[in-house]
Amino acid sequence: MSYTIGGETGPWELVIGLEVHAQIISKSKLFSGAATEFGAEPNSQVSFIDAGFPGMLPVINRECVAQAVRTGLGLDARINLISRFDRKNYFYADLPQGYQISQYDQPIVGAGTVEIELESGETRSIGITRLHLEQDAGKSMHDQHASKSFVDLNRSGVALMEIVSEPDMRNPEEAGAYLRKLRTILRYLGTCDGNMDEGSMRADVNVSVRKPGEAFRTRCEVKNVNSIRFVMQAVETEARRQIEVWESGGVVEQETRLFDPARGVTRSMRSKEDAHDYRYFPEPDLLPLVLDETWVAALKNDLPELPDAKRARLVRDFGISAYESAIFVMERATADFFETVAKGRDAKLVANWMLGDFFAALNRTGRNIEDSPVSAKNLGALLDLISDATINGKIAKEVFEIMVETGDTPGAIIEARGLRQVTDTGAIDTAIDRVLAANADKVAEYKSGKEKLFGFFVGQVMKAMAGKGNPALVNEALKTKLG
Amino acid sequence: MSLDPAMVRRIAKLARIRLADDEVPRLQGELNAILGYVEQLAAVDVDGVAPLTGGAQMTMRMREDRVTDGGIPDHVLANAPDRIGDFFAVPKVVE
Structure with a gap:
């Protein structure tokens, strides 16, 4: 029409x-x-x-x-x-x-x-x-x-x-x-x-x-x-x-x-x-x-790659959507940033982070991609720390906000603030035991069929561990304990 | 081609030249004489002849992109009827 x-x-x-x-x-x-x-x-x-x-x-x-x-x-x-x-x-x-x-x-x-x-x-x-x-x-x-x-x-x-x-x-x-x-x-x-x-x-x-x-x-x-x-x-x-x-x-x-x-x-x-x-x-x-x-x-020979060609190539090379690619190629510097971070990493994850927290932070701080408080290198490093399970996704968002404020590297922030993810199953079990003991009534409800409460337990355990528990391990251990 | 008095006035206006009414007939005659003179060229057969844009058999030379001039506001403003600071000051243009 x-x-x-x-x-x-x-x-x-x-x-x-x-x-x-x-x-x-x-x-x-x-x-x-x-x-x-x-x-x-x-x-x-x-x-x-x-x-x-x-x-x-x-x-x-x-x-x-x-x-x-x-x-x-x-x-x-x-x-x-x-x-x-x-x-x-x-x-x-x-x-x-x-x-x-x-x-x-x-x-x-x-x-x-x-x-x-x-x-x-x-x-x-x-x-x-x-x-x-x-x-x-x-x-x-x-x-x-x-x-x-x-x-x-x-x-x-x-x-x-x-x-x-x-x-x-x-x-x-x-x-x-x-x-x-x-x-x-x-x-x-x-x-x-x-x-x-x-x-x-x-x-x-x-x-x-x-x-x-x-x-x-x-x-x-x-x-x-x-x-x-x-x-x-x-x-x-x-x-x-x-x-x-x-x-x-x-x-x-x-x-x-x-x-x-x-x-x-x-x-x-x-x-x-x-x-x-x-x-x-x-x-x-x-x-x-x-x-x-x-x-x-x-x-003609010296012309840079133009937006239409770049958009098609990012879709082809990185498997992101045409929509995501169109946003990245609007500014050459944004496309360059994406490519730097996505090279050798999970491009879909990079795209999600850039379109979400990263752009939001730029908007909020009134900065543009050229003087971004978080460099491509540091964003890449943060995603690596998620991928190798050093931190979980939730803590990563926290670390990212600190990166925006301070410009520090994610490694330094995690070490300085002790945000490393807990993958020690002993520590996870201890936390779970404490939570289950403190909520005996809810455990009974769960066992009588109120399975929705599982999320509640996950939340309580994560809270007890200051957000640092490895979510997969916590889920697994909880399932076992709640039988 | 022949100019009528209205066209003479219009040309003068576009050129910001003030004409008194009694000047129009004289200028009309002079301009038409010039146009008539140039119009003789129309009699020449130029079929198949490329337009000539200059007497020299050369194309335009180009200069490199370097800053070689400027920084002379006082010279630039030297003939200004009026200036305020380093600006030319002109009667207010109301849009």
Whole structure:
């Protein structure tokens, strides 16, 4: 059953396409030697090129080109060996050149695809129309002063990839899944850090609605949505607005809008009325970008294993479920962590621990996998101590919590706190005898058929042994004694 | 191709050039003359000729990814009509 929004005149389908601006990871800018680091002092990473001074000439950064090619390859897209730069002209305070060097009709990367996974377990293929290279603009701040906007040009000239999808998505979930997947791919490739908070990944959302079976209707573009959750909200909000316009006899105008997450509405950006007249023309300061086929082949050869391939391999090599694997491959560091721990161990046990206590601990402590308080080595050591019966599963959870707090090795914790599992049958028998003697009434009940009480006895014995009894041995000895 | 007065005004607006009404006819004439001049090129048969993007028989050179510039906020801000701290200060842009 496909997703629709019900209006007064019946169900409406959504048509969604995304334009994602992804900041390229590089040391210096696309056309200048100024640094790209985030958060530097204002205007400290600006060359005369980035500030639009007259007479300055752009020279392209090879690494930025390589990053765009890697991304194209990671999106299974055609790499255009000849591409070209154009000027996109518009006026804004943070665009000192008065134009953005971009690519118009000959982008560096052509059509590709992204596979997305949905909650239902289904996968869908979303088409990529193109990817092109362009300069980022500077940054304006409107909330620092009563009558002035502040402009910082540190971001001006940083390399961006604009990744344009086909209008292939049909609901908010698909839009979210597409963004997440794209982000994962970019992070695997190391071409963009995907950090939406810092604005290194931003999305423009194109939305239209139609009656099932119709051709496309007019779309609106919702600009600069800066989180995956907001993209999903913006899609729905804008679709509902358009449905209302159509159903009240109006006509949706093609326009640029802004999403206001606080008020849950989109509103028209009047300043962009003329914005679609960019008067593109070929950038006269740059020759065509011609790529060497062998260079592209070498980049392809050096690509890391990508999420789809890794997901399939983890299932194949470790016997974990597709669902578990999909969670691990969302971040490369998580998949690496899993592989390190699972190598030579019971992978199912590793997966259970990671998806359970381990992720819970990361969430609780607000840490991520890179600065996890429990290293892969230590988690592995803990699981080894369970496997060789040094500790039981219950004590292991206790030890794990201490590891989270202290970062100590499980061996050291177990020795220091005397948590080693008791496998001495003499000690187990003594504990059992004491428990049975103290609960003679319950023993009688058990013997008269109330077998449910067995669990009670196990609990009491474990309690008497401070949780350190070997559960299998305790069970066995209890069964014998209770005859 | 011929520009009408409305198009002349639109081009001027996009270029942020203020035009007085009496300037429009003169500019319309000049722009149309330039377009007419360039339009002569349309008479040339270029079937099968690859577009030429420059006089030099070369492709674009690339530079290595090294930080070689920046760290000169005072030079960058030297021509700013107004600055506050190391920011350019511009009339408030209301969105």
